[in-house]
Amino acid sequence: MRFEINTAVLVTVLQFLTPAPSLADADAAGYTPQIVASFDASQFQLPESVTMDWAGNFYFSMANTIQKLTPDGQLSQFVALPIPQSSFALGVKFGPDGYLYAGSGSFNPADNASYVFRIDGTGEATPLAHLDPNGFPNDLAFDGEGNTYVTDPFNGQIWKIDSNGQYVVWLQHPLLEGDPDNPVLVGHWFGADGIAFDNNKSNLYIGNIDSGAIIRIPVLPNGEAGTPNVWAQDDRLKGNDGLAFDKSGNLYVAVNGQDALAVIDKDGHLSVLAQGTPLDGPSSLVFGKKSDDKKTLYIASFAISRALGAQQGTPQPNLSKIEVNIGGLPIP
Template identity: 30%
Template structure:
């Protein structure tokens, strides 16, 4: 009887809802605690960051992990994104919370956008963002627009930085709407219609920012707030994947029919999928894959550091309209 009740929640459901977790790509990366993930179709590789060690790694679809870059000055690495040129991987580098190598001179102070040559693993770019805004810093996620400008969220300063292709950095968007305690602005994506979409972990609100006028900021009207919202992934112009952790540990799909003035929930993952503090998402071929960051272990002093982590398929089940 329970299966019939649950099944009624989903459109076109003729059989029992799956009760097993989705496919996982497991890999050994002792103490890495990867947060960012990016699939590179050219090399058929997943790039992953490390909140604990700062290293940048790569994972094959078969689960073989290796280090791309292990710069000792990278205290923590978070969001990662392949540059539009396809040759470099960019990463948000800071020392916000979980670094094994944290130090007083960098703790909540470091904010860098770093580029790494995908073929050699050598650093190609290193842009300092910390001097643009006073206070604490947490460079968290990154998006590129059609002109190869980079946009970086700072989850402590609650601003969005802009870095030009030539490496010039500035504050792109700063608004009272963004201000919140704790971790604020987090995931960010570029929409080809000429704006950014970002989510605040602290308030659960989605924002739309006009690229031609960064003061033109609007809240996206949604049916619920996404407190502890983390990574965002635009799968097409009308569909946005939102990763939520902090206890919920679910992935949602939002659909907009009015150019992201508003959006409705269209799909979500199931409790049975058992994500473990999902953080960010990427699309590989026709599927959405999510990084299980396992950050709850980092706040538990009795926890033994994990050696194994998993990239998990997000099976998005349609919700009733």
């Protein structure tokens, strides 16, 4: 699949993506992710987010498209989102209604590309909500009432969108804000990014890229946000991106800028499971869905920094996997 990418897009992205400081790997547990599929960085096949359906197909956000990878390894375009070429598809996840949802955004507010799309099985994308063009609708999570929660790292907030597309700012808080004075990715701050509910959906967990924190937000009985608190914070989490819970409450974290995969147990203790090749800017995580795959954690390596020359080395965009002891928490 060949991507038509405007050269100006590459320059724009390069401005904003400088790798985070290297992570010491003294506590790495020795996991070595196994590559499932490799992609072609020269064709801008850089997977920012990944999700999976019940048939074993993977869906990736790549540039302004969603790409589909079949179990036999065939990659094809599922949908080109109706946004400017200088904009980006971001988080992708299946909702409880069976539709695929995707966020989109741009570094340039003039693109007016801040959307959440609902995508049917044929690849037809319909805007669910058109959000603040100054924001960057990123990752997604779903409650049991038909609502979609969307992180906005530029605005330091969480959007809540109902099934009819009506939206509100569910929570805006300093703990969700990026750090303009000391951003991990030089050129723009990034606050609230990865998002995941716990098992009973009583708490929403948010990763903050710049602060290296995981923020826990109680969901009150009336659906409003409770008082957020820092559940975990560590320099080894600076540049954190996608999140995924297992069924025992362990939270897996893709640490994008540090080429690492970390896990935080239910008491907040952090371990680094893997670091370095084949992890290359790991940005998103998803557990397998079938009975023989539920203990497999799949990892999308975005590889954007090396692809654009902001970090030394040959880019290795890929989908890799590790086997863990406990199955993943279903999403949604």
